[in-house]
Amino acid sequence: MRTFKWFVFFISCSFVSDSFAQRYKDVIYERIDTLSDVPYHRSVGLSGQMQQHLLDVYLPPQQDTSMKRPLMIFIHGGGFRNNTKVGAFNGLVCTGLAQRGYVAASIDYRLGIDSSNSDEVYFEAFVRAVQDAKAAVKYLKENALAFRIDTAQVFIMGSSAGAMTALGVAYLDQYEVPVSVSSKWGLLDPVKSTISSKVHGVVNCWGALTNLSFMKEGDVPVFSVHGEMDKTVPFDSSYSWHGFKYGSLPIFERALKLGLPTGYLPFPNTGHTLDSKKEKQGAALNEIVHWLFTQLKNNKSTGNAGIKRFEKEILVFDSLNNAINYPENSVLVTGSSFVRLWKNVAADLAPLSVIHRGYGGSNIPEMAYYIERIAFPHNLKAIVLYTGSNDLTVSNNDKSPVQILETYKQIIHTLRKKFPAIPIIWIEISPSPRRWKVWDKIEETNTLIREYSASQPFLHTVAVKNAFLDESNQPIGKYFGKDNLHYNEEGYVIWGNTLAPQIHKILDVK
Known part of the structure; x- marks a missing residue:
């Protein structure tokens, strides 16, 4: 194999003067x-x-x-x-x-x-x-x-x-x-x-x-x-x-x-x-x-380093499925840590029978990877999903809104193999002080999935953002815990009271 030892350059170069340009993401040189x-x-x-x-x-x-x-x-x-x-x-x-x-x-x-x-x-x-x-x-x-x-x-x-x-x-x-x-x-x-x-x-x-x-x-x-x-x-x-x-x-x-x-x-x-x-x-x-x-x-990200980082939590779900005879026509509520920490989900969504499956910190590829194991063991009335928030975290590995949408479509495609006609409800990504810098990307993602859901039968979205933003359109800090990301006890009361009527309406709960 020949080793390269000489250079001949044909195009002159100039630097793009932009203090905010980020190498490998933005154009930093006009010519090459x-x-x-x-x-x-x-x-x-x-x-x-x-x-x-x-x-x-x-x-x-x-x-x-x-x-x-x-x-x-x-x-x-x-x-x-x-x-x-x-x-x-x-x-x-x-x-x-x-x-x-x-x-x-x-x-x-x-x-x-x-x-x-x-x-x-x-x-x-x-x-x-x-x-x-x-x-x-x-x-x-x-x-x-x-x-x-x-x-x-x-x-x-x-x-x-x-x-x-x-x-x-x-x-x-x-x-x-x-x-x-x-x-x-x-x-x-x-x-x-x-x-x-x-x-x-x-x-x-x-x-x-x-x-x-x-x-x-x-x-x-x-x-x-x-x-x-x-x-x-x-x-x-x-x-x-x-x-x-x-x-x-x-x-x-x-x-x-x-x-x-x-x-x-x-x-x-x-x-x-x-x-x-x-x-x-x-x-x-x-x-x-x-x-x-x-x-x-x-x-x-950690997610890219290992798709199975939450395998132990999924194994717990497997064990629960074997140990508990869940009622027919239950509602599966699954998602990342926002769902995991929603301790009053069963009471909030009553009289619906709820199967609670929150895990992680999970991101949307992890939801796509595990959704069959989480959902397919059950005969369900509906599925409620909260996912995508850990893909927009003010970090260099954030996904684009389009990529979150396309992965969400594949989650729906997978679920429709067993559940062709049940309602699937996506909870829009909620605002938080910690991730406020990417709120524009979060809103873009919410809009894309809302528009996609509106074009498909039995797909729905529900939102909580108005309950957590003040008159100046900023997150209301008193509803969040010390991490400025997850809700505190008062915040989860607001979350449940905001989501339950929307979900009940979609599922025609009187």
């Missing part, structure tokens, strides 16, 4: 430096000829002082047949990331499809692309000192066939490659080196997998973007593109089920490549940047 056509690997192509593969590197400007910077490797699309490392979306992503302080690289790789055009030859093309991409990962890690790359923060992404390749780098194992393919094209990781081709996260832009079982518990995080009217690569699993059947939505669902940190950004009424619309691709980049920021090693 690029290095084109760096050789990184040679491999045998479909024609039997040896091919030299090149990559372009996008870097923060020379005056950047950071010695270890996260790396994003971008893989272009083109159906494994055409296109190059130089393209509009490639440039948008790589430039945008370098402007925010990342190192980015756009790679080329072996192209070509055997004339049979079968699903099998497309899988072979996929494997060849994964091999080349893994070689690029190793090359850039080997030259980490020259490029000032943090090898503990290497991400990979792609669009269309490039996204399929990126997913393969992240999730495909050697034993999952048919012997007929590996005997023809060699090992999935072709470069012999002590350097690992492991990446730390993957971004999938309108790609798909042939098999969701490639994704396993403990695998790396994944973020997906897809147009819901894509007629080339399925966003769901309604059709197949040459064997690639499982698009961004089932990938998101699989990640939630496995407890992998994940996110999903769908674009309604939008086709492949987001219809090549700059405004949509720009919006996608902004959401990708937000998600990547939460995955950087200094920003990861």
Whole structure:
């Protein structure tokens, strides 16, 4: 493997003067430096000829002082047949990331499809692309000192066939490659080196997998973007593109089920490549940047570190389900610590029969992960949920309102498998002094879920905010405990008295 020893820069740079700009999240440099056509690997192509593969590197400007910077490797699309490392979306992503302080690289790789055009030859093309991409990962890690790359923060992404390749780098194992393919094209990781081709996260832009079982518990995080009217690569699993059947939505669902940190950004009424619309691709980049920021090693939350941190509490729920014969048509009330600390929930919601299941400090991915175990053992009249508040905490790992909404949709999707027509009631995230700095994001989240619920049958929202805000629209401090987050005894009286009439009305309790 060739070691990089020289730099040629083509673009001058200038610093964005903004004292509030945050590296890796905001643009901090107006212009960046690029290095084109760096050789990184040679491999045998479909024609039997040896091919030299090149990559372009996008870097923060020379005056950047950071010695270890996260790396994003971008893989272009083109159906494994055409296109190059130089393209509009490639440039948008790589430039945008370098402007925010990342190192980015756009790679080329072996192209070509055997004339049979079968699903099998497309899988072979996929494997060849994964091999080349893994070689690029190793090359850039080997030259980490020259490029000032943090090898503990290497991400990979792609669009269309490039996204399929990126997913393969992240999730495909050697034993999952048919012997007929590996005997023809060699090992999935072709470069012999002590350097690992492991990446730390993957971004999938309108790609798909042939098999969701490639994704396993403990695998790396994944973020997906897809147009819901894509007629080339399925966003769901309604059709197949040459064997690639499982698009961004089932990938998101699989990640939630496995407890992998994940996110999903769908674009309604939008086709492949987001219809090549700059405004949509720009919006996608902004959401990708937000998600990547939460995955950087200094920003990861306890929830990202271990989806099962509340397993002991869930095991207690399992035991209660086995020990207690709950009445038919009970109301399940579940959620994070606000629900856990709601000690008078049964009295407040009487005469309804209540199953009380608060746990944590949990966040919304944890709710998605555990919701089957919490809800499915019961025959329920309704479900009341309070979740999302621990995803907006004035911290670097806060989720965007859109990501909270999309995860909430998946919780509903899961619940509807057993409870297709019961009311599901979401308690809007309430204000608190401790998280007042993100109240605008909380309100945006509340609005998104309220609008979504209004568009769906048997979905409802209830709110408490007016009871906890004073005339100047500030949290009323006397209702909160010492942590300025949870309610005190008086606050929970207000909470119960505010929620009960709304829930009773929805459930037609006289």
